[in-house]
Amino acid sequence: MSKLSFTILGCGNSTGVPAIGNFWGACDPTEPKNRRSRCSLLVQSADTNLIIDTGPDFREQLNRAEIDNISAVLYTHQHSDHVNGIDELRVLRHRNKLDRIPCFANAFTLEDLKARFHYMFAGGNHDLYPPIIDAHTITENDLGKVHNIADIEFIPFEQDHGTCKSLGYRFDDFAYSVDLVDLDDTALETLKGVKTWVVDAAGYNQTGNPVHANLKRIYELNDVIQADMVYLTSLALPMDYQTLLSELPHGYAPAYDGLEIR
């Protein structure tokens, strides 16, 4: 597999930072790394761009990263903050002169997306609105196994997101885990040997968050995974960048929009 690079296109939780009303919560508005769009990741080889999730900030994120060509989208789950920019795939299809854009997700996510964005899958009520998406279901049987899109290999694994299952993705010795509250032994098995782990920590220092892991649980999980570097993502309004940096142990850091990992 060719060398990969990873760019955090967005590391904010569902509200983004600042939230509407220019509400920054505990985040210092003068720290540029506190300005967070909704979670998305760009994975690049020499020839291929992949995107994980197309949230509401997707257009801005691609323009900021100067990306106008993607080979596929991998979806983690169906929550709006991870999918609501899906309509922008129309523009990418047109620019890339593709027939359809391959999108990978679990069956539940695809069913939900087909109901909400039916025209993206089936086309609209006129030839002017062709189908955009070539849907690929990641089944139970695909979990923990190597798949590829062009020259990029990935391994999907299932995560417990409280009210639904989400998918995490491993690429070589890097893995991306949004949104989750916990991981089971099967997922941990897939994650073993990962050197860099980007993980949802929106639970921060709360106890009993039903859908997001807190820091304590992330530390416990990484005791098993043993990643050298853990970047926290899905960062919420109470999570100020510099405060987090000072609180986190060695080998942990908050992500920020535009962070490149090579």
Ligand SMILES: [Zn+2]
């Ligand atoms: Zn979610």
